[in-house]
Amino acid sequence: MKREIKFRAWDKGYECYLYDVQGAYDTLSGCVKYENGENAVYDEECFAGFLDNEQYIVEQYTGLHDKNGKNIYEGDVVRTGKDNIGDPESMIGQVIMREGSWLIENEKMQEAIELFSEITSREVIGNIFEDKQLLEGKQ
Known part of the structure; x- marks a missing residue:
């Protein structure tokens, strides 16, 4: 059974969630979106940099609904x-x-x-x- 791996991140500055933060890097688009669909602005070049950014708290999808x-x-x-x-x-x-x-x-x-x-x-x-x-x- 294959489990989907994805992440969301709480943006402390804007106090809202960003979704599919890993997927943005996996597809090389580098485009992470806020819940309302707008693009987030950040200076990260890779997913690891996003994880290390203190502005965001990254949370993993459990694979469950x-x-x-x-x-x-x-x-x-x-x-x-x-x-x-x-x-x-x-x-x-x-x-x-x-x-x-x-x-x-x-x-x-x-x-x-x-x-x-x-x-x-x-x-x-x-x-x-x-x-x-x-x-x-x-x-």
Whole structure:
């Protein structure tokens, strides 16, 4: 099974996401776009330079989709299903990578569960930059 590798980046200066930041270099176009479709302006010559630029926080695509078909990225805020078996109770947490596994982590509850599940639903409800308040709640 081939997994798609792609990245998005949070632009600290403009406070918005840039998508397909690696793809821009893979196709040699060097054109990274903001969510509204406008081109980003930066002086990076390669993807590694983009990763090292302190203006951006780069997040990786997990290769998974939520129950609505939305791509799930590192840094997304995800809710687990309330009516599904497998999870002890509904949980909201941030998608992180730990020891080679994608997890949903809720630091307040000191809990982490696997992002992938065949028996429970996952739903992206925001991200850590635009929706920080979502991590405060339990549901």
